[in-house]
Amino acid sequence: MATRNRTPLFRKYRDALRHVRAPAGAPSASSSSSSPGGGPAVVEMASLLRPDRNYAPLSTDERSLLCSRGAATVGLPPAWVDVSEEISANMQRAKTKMAELAKAHAKALMPSFGDGRDDQRAIEILTHEITDLLKRSEKKLQKLSMKDSSEDSNVRKNVQRSLATDLQTLSMEFRKKQSTYLKQLRQQKEGQDGVDLEMNMNGSKSTFELEDDEFEDVGFTEVQMSKLKKSEAFTREREREIEQVAQSVNELAQIMKDLSVLVIDQGTIVDRIDYNVQNVAASVEEGYKQLQKAERTQKKGGMVMCATVLVILIFILIILLVLKKILF
């Protein structure tokens, strides 16, 4: 695809014209490259954004050239930008924790000789933390929509939408991981018991094959009872874990339902840029009309009349007072 970079030419004209306009022109620190689509000098406003914000893909070309031009309007971003940054930081943390959780799941599922209770606890803690983070992010996201400042409401809405989409994908990933872990747990539990019983059956058959039938019966029961008790305890513990995982799955389902209202459906008319631009124009016009109407009703209102009358009365009384003082 062909492109053409006109920046060098533009800069040349700009400098020439600046020298014409004001003789003392500062030298510009231009470092333009003439490759098509190449990165120009980017003024990185260090106060605004954290450099490690990467929930949107950044290019590898990013340079942070701090130019010493008198940046005319270095405005501070409004307060909600901080909230949105907090949310994105939370989501980053949740992502790293999810990676850890995946590892812990894998370790717990591996057949081990120990009891594996530490693993279970670590998994529980991690799961709780992640659910907590996601819930907090969601609450903050709701808060973001409450505040109503007119100026950049569009920007805020769009930020909210994009954060909501990311949050939804994160929660879905989390849930999928949990459900696969659940499934594998169940498989393992059944498999273990099934294998256990099977092996024992075979074992008992082979050992007691040569004995009488009576003897076989008694021995089978005793050995099996202890094994059964152990596997029962095991089963109960596994059930508890599964219940906990199911509970967190339910919580997440709740979050997802709330979020799905905020997220745009892809491929519909709401996802079209021109539709949104038109709507903004229409709603701005509507707002303007409403404002005009409000102004008119206010002017016509009795309040203004009353206030004027009262003020005039006050003046008259003051004059009377002064006159009284003078005459007496």
Place this chain on the structure above:
Amino acid sequence: MVLIPLIRDYIDRMLQDISGMKVLILDPQTVGMVSVVYSQSDLLRKEVFLVETVDDASSSRASMAHLKAVYFLRPSSDNVQKLRRHLSAPRFAECHLFFSNILKIPQIQVLADSDEQEVVQQIQEFYADFCAIDPFHFTLNIHNNHIYMLPTVVDPPGMQSFCDRAVDGIASVFLALKRRPVIRYQRTSDVAKRIAQETSRLMYEQESGLFDFRRTENSSLLLVIDRRDDPVTPLLNQWTYQAMVHELIGIENNKVDLKEFANVPKDQQEVVLSAVQDDFFRVNMFENFGDLGMNVKRMVDDFQHLSKSSQNFQSIDDMAKFVSNYPEYRKTHGNVTKHVALVSEMSRMVEERKLMQVSQTEQELACASGQAAAFEAVTSLLNNESVSDIDRLRLVMLYALRYEKESPVQLMQLFNKLASRSAKYKSGLVQFLLKQAGVDKRTGDLYGNRDLLNIARNMARGLKVDTKVCPHSYVTFA
């Protein structure tokens, strides 16, 4: 040669090198170009949190200095003026300017002059000056393009701006594709000649450096043809999905406006028909109406089956699966509703306006011969109450184009009947059409009845009955 990824690439490159929160500022035409290929959710992913048009009065709005502005405009003088106003009172921290076509040097100078606060970080030309509707189909959305039919003396500046826009659009297509084509044009048409010559001058002389690409084995061909050489095709009623929707309801920039129709559900009042985003549409775009109906029915059956199976919740697992698949489910539901609404509207219109009959007559007028039978058919349809005005006009036009010279008396009769039946359309329109695209003006043998061999063949064919539904095929001659 796929057009949509080209524009998407351009937009990606515009947005990827700039970090932080961005605002995208477009002009009324680039809004259309961008919205066809890029969706709002894609923009949000690239951290573009606001989209504005250049017209919005910039001085009254507060400054949002935590945003960086990316301007994507056409390089017209209007836009340059508006940009001057923006630059003299900048609202954003930085400005990155991208123009969709070749800038002239005076324009760059004007911009350099007005950039006193030095907010402009880069100016680039990204040649995305066309609206890529489908992978192999683009339009320039020129709204007054009837102007090319009038003689130049009527409106020279209008004609000039039309030609300029056409040349700019074509140049940008080839720059995006990185090819320099061989240009051929239709000899008999002045407009075609003018556009071809201006394009060739641009590509080979004025900006030959820009167009100097590596030559590939099969070089591209630009063929400039005048529509007046085949006036029959646009007049026919269409029966393939995309063409039919455009004919009956109207598609603009892949958007269909269903607001005037009564039975449309609330959320389907404006829908998007895009081959890229909608799989069903991509498969069925060129299917004829009958097959389309069957496919829609099959889609609805599949969806009902899916929704029924997901409604019985046996355990928490089922519920969890349903919740996790809910976005997909909702999307499919929306898609199915959309296509069902469209197809039902169209079949209602076909019923009301008796389009089957009308189309049959149209096809006969276009392909078969037999003047008397055609006259009978057209008269009877003109008398029919349910045929709409525009269809009546079309029938008379088709008859006039075919049998212009054969029996002027009957043609006059049809004109009178048309004038008496429909208040809106007068016979002057038909006469204008004949003047522009009549037998004398056309070069090719549109109806295949000029030379002796064809006449003989037609006479022989007239003896047997042809029962194909749509025997008309478009004429592109070598």
